[in-house]
Amino acid sequence: MASVAIVTDSTADIPLEMRSALGISMVPLKVLFGEESYLDNITLQPFEFYEKLPKFAGMPTTSQPSPADYLAVFERLVAEGKSVVSIHLSAAMSGTYQSATIAKSMLDDGTDVTVIDSKSASFGYGQLVVTAAEMARDGASPEAIVAEVQRLRNELRLYFVVDTLEYLQKGGRIGKASAVLGALLNIKPILSIDKEGVVFPFDKARGQKRAFARIVEVLSSDIGNRPVNFTIATTPGHTEGAAELTDMLKRALDVRDFKETDIGPVIGAHAGPGTIGLFVFPMESV
Structure with missing residues (x-):
């Protein structure tokens, strides 16, 4: 033991x-839908959270x-x-x-x-x-x-491609005008996290495919020939694009292993449905 x-x-x-x-x-x-309180990944599973989300008039909160x-x-x-x-x-x-x-x-x-x-x-x-x-x-x-x-x-190399700007706007990360304009132009923000653990806007692209291409371009330049393991995280019921991104990464990088997981309720409450997370770990040696 x-x-x-x-x-x-x-x-x-x-x-x-x-x-x-x-x-x-x-x-x-904890995840709160108004007065209703749930324990993340215990009394509220990811698929249940994303089913409840569009039916709730407000913004779920977390603690x-x-x-x-x-x-x-x-x-x-x-x-x-x-x-x-x-x-x-x-x-x-x-x-x-x-x-x-x-x-x-x-x-x-x-x-x-x-x-x-x-x-x-x-x-x-x-x-x-x-x-x-x-x-x-x-x-x-x-x-x-x-x-x-x-x-x-x-x-770690980490990126989130956000599908809808609604939750970033409601959470105060972008203004309402930016959210409206971004939605009209099909802008997909690419978020990352810096060495101090702070979320920052890494880049943005018009459409999910261009956002994926930008990430793969950066990773190819950064990692080169080093073998990697990666995980793709999606929101249940909104997995469009995950297979495409996986294929792009396998063609561009020396991928030794990959996993899939769900973006849970707490992260989903801030990023919104349709978000795709990518977590890449270069290996020490071949």
Whole structure:
């Protein structure tokens, strides 16, 4: 049995079967449709969220777990004799990391719990969590796991192609006039996340296909002949373009493995339906 336990939160967008197989503990954020409150990826699954979204007149909101939520998980795992590595959504986007850090401070001195700011979102850090859990399963030390997570975090290339500007506008990221004009011109924003974990507008293109082509162009120039693994994340019921992007990447890059996952309710509440996330990890060697 692994001596290191891996903890994360629901915005890592790791499929349930993968979390279960690797023994990953997940603390959920909350999604609120007005007065109705749901636990992300527990009482509200991605497909249910995207079915509810167009029927709701307002804008769903989200909230972070409390320190008490994390404390309960940390105490349980420590009582089992585990060291804990806890990896979370970018602190620049949410107080989730801070809640986990506060929970750690409430433990007895000397308790072996490490809390990491992924400086990323969705499966951009979900892959970090999965790798950490695989290393823990294979007997790696907490120090080795933390070092590999930090290395992978620096290697990640991440892009979101947003299908509709409505949610960026409602969330205050763009103005209403820009949203209206962008919709008329079929503008697809390409978002990324910088080294500090802050979302920024990387580029934009007229139409999804041109947005994909721009991403592939940048990756080809940046990565060159290095082999890569990548994951594409889509919103259930709105997967148009994912197969096309996958094919473009396989033709342009030396792809060794790829995965597919869903963009969960919390990320979807801010990015909107039809968003496609791409998470590319160059490998160390051939």
